[in-house]
Amino acid sequence: MENPAHKKFRPLLSAFMDGELGPRERRLVERHLASCKESAQELEALQALSEGIRTAMEEAAEEEDWSTFASEVLAQLPPEKLPFFQRLKIQLVESFTYQRGWVLAGACALLLVCLSTYIWMRPAEPVGYGSPHLSIQTVTAKAGASLKTIITQTESGDAVVWLVEETAPEGEGVSPELLEEGPPLGLEGRQEKGGAL
């Protein structure tokens, strides 16, 4: 009949031999081995078996040609530097897998900073529109052009520069009432050729 203590400690013998037990368990097994002949014999048998396997493996390994082992392993490894997008993909996947919270928080913070900076820095109004109304300064007919120019204005402050043939009848000339329709155009210069204002 099997010794109950032997039965209890038997599964631990292999782990004891491999040094995988904790200090407390190890002490218990050692104490048991000192008093149990069966277990001590089984441990010896296990050690012999292990030694036999190790020797057999070493002999088998010696028969193998290991000269190309390192180069074959290296050949199967990925290249030293992956393409940019592949590295980026790996980085993103790893970041979102292991540090999702931090990544999202960082992204939100950065986005917030960027948005506020953009809003703060962008010009409030397009440049060059300091004046409230458009204002014509000069209208010049180019050399050789037999034209008069007429400027009219609308209530909304739009300015219209018309071309009139210099030979046009009187009625085609400027109509003073047209110029009175809107706010002053702010003409600072005069037409340099033709074109009554």
Place this chain on the structure above:
Amino acid sequence: MRIFFLCCLSMLLPSFSWAADSVEVRIAVVLVKEKDPEADKTLETFPDMHRRWHEQHRKHEARRGVEEGDKLEAEDLQPMQKALARRRHYGWFKRFSKKRATVGAQGEAIELPGGAQATVRLKELKDDIATLVVSLPSTETTYQLGRTGTLYLQAGKHEETEVWVVISPAKHFR
């Protein structure tokens, strides 16, 4: 992290690239045709005929717009029609081109129909008031930009139409 950094940079770039030595305007070239005043007079004598003529005319213009691959932009061009109506009654408007241009000292070219060209250049930018020079085939206009006001410049003729260059503010100021 690098991605977000790049995103930030791309968002900030527009604000940094905004240069103070140029101004933004909207430029359009519009072809217009005058109504026949005699026809109007005749039609006004017969109001019913006038109404029917207008209906027919509108249908015809719309059809022509579709056939020419360009819609009749009457609504969009209504302010122009109104501005020009002070002096002439134009009944047909067609946009030849339009663009938003950043005008600097070196000038911005405007293609006119018939191969002609006009230019707009920034003459001066002082106290946030831009002075622009618009050079057309027959005239040169110097004006100061304003938050309100569109400049309509008659630029000559092309076939049966009159060519107008329209320069308006970059945005609608409130």
